[in-house]
Amino acid sequence: MTTWILLRGLTRESGHWGAFAETLRARLADARVLTLDLPGAGGLHRLRSPADIEATTQHCRQQLAALAVEPPFHLLAMSLGAMAAADWAVRWPGELAGCVLINTSLRPFNPWYQRLRPANYAALLGLAFVPQASRPREQTILRLTSRHLDAQTGAAVVDAWTALRDARPVSRANALRQLLAAMRYRAPARAPAVPLLVLASRRDALVDARCSQRLARQWHADFVEHPSAGHDLALDDGPWLADQVARWSQRKGMS
Template sequence: MSTWVLLRGLTRESGHWGHFPELLQERLPGARIVALDLPGNGRLNQARSPARIEATMEDCRRQLLALGVEPPWHLLAMSLGAMVAVDWAAKHRQELAGCVLINTSLRPFSPWYRRLRPANYGALLDLLFARQAARGREQTILRLTSRHVQPDAAVIEDWTALREARPVSPSNALRQLLAAARYRAPVQAPAVPLLVLGSARDALVDVRCSRRLARQWGVALVEHPTAGHDLPLDDGPWLAEQVGRWAARAGA
């Protein structure tokens, strides 16, 4: 039985996958699916977020081992979580059967103004420091990360409940940002099967970051033509289909 480990991005948690794990399970009926929280987020919101991707990666490894989930694992990771997956593949490739990297951006391949679009800096600072109600913050995040979902959608209620139940501290959010800014990926692709997925209309991270990564490492890239940064939210069925096709080709 294959195991697929899901990793979300900056300040987001396992609950933000929504219904996607069920969609993936339908596409990979024999797989075990495990959604982890990065330290400082979700069920681990009381923990201190590491200021380095390497430490976050090691924490995730410990979580899996504590759960008794034996390798090899497939990683499906987006944004900051995909940086964790890259570091995992570079340092512990014997543990991994493959990685799917969604809407990520990596030094040294892409410049800073594409890795996080400057037009969003003001909104991100407001999310960190402004005394805004939980619902308003989640509406801002939806505006930044989705191209398909309306600001008054039902998902806002779910996200607001998650924020109120397990808030991420500003200090943890800053440490996660610092970790992402610091991380430098290997020039050569890690020696595990890789798939890069990008959203052509990502307003947060320029899709050219995914294109550049795929070219640099000589790996497959598949782009969604209309989705935003939160690809599992905007088109979960499409994402599950792409992962299923790739897994079948890779013999997973």
């Protein structure tokens, strides 16, 4: 049985995968799918988030060891989580059978204005520094990360996300430490010795899709771009994402 580990992004937690984890389980019928929280988020929201990606990666490895999940396993990770996955592949390639990186950006491959689109700086600063109730915050995050949802579906997602935030809030300090970790992380020019699939959303409002394109070229990774989804690809088109993962895994002989 293959094992897939799912990692989310900045201030997000395992609950934000929504229906996608089950969609992936159904598409990879013989696989075990597990979701991990990054330190400082989800079930670990009371922990202090590391200010560097390397410590975040190490914490994830320790979680799996505590769960007796033995390598090699596959990683599927978004955004900040994909930075941890990339670091994992670089430093412990023997633990990974494959790695899917979604809508991420790594220094030194792209300029700052592609890694985080300037048009959203004001909204992001508001999320970081302006006190807001949970629901308006989640409405802003949905607006920044989704391109596909209609009003009714979007309202249901905001309801679910608001409940997650109220139950397991990520502190402002932890959010800023996660952002600092993302800004500081620098990937090596040489590709890790792990099979890689890089996925991007063409209409990502946060991270320019050219970041994923450049990473795929630099690391000689397989690359696929969704033509219309936003940053949260698992939310906007989970079936497409699961299908891409399954096709790639079969092509590489992983499943």
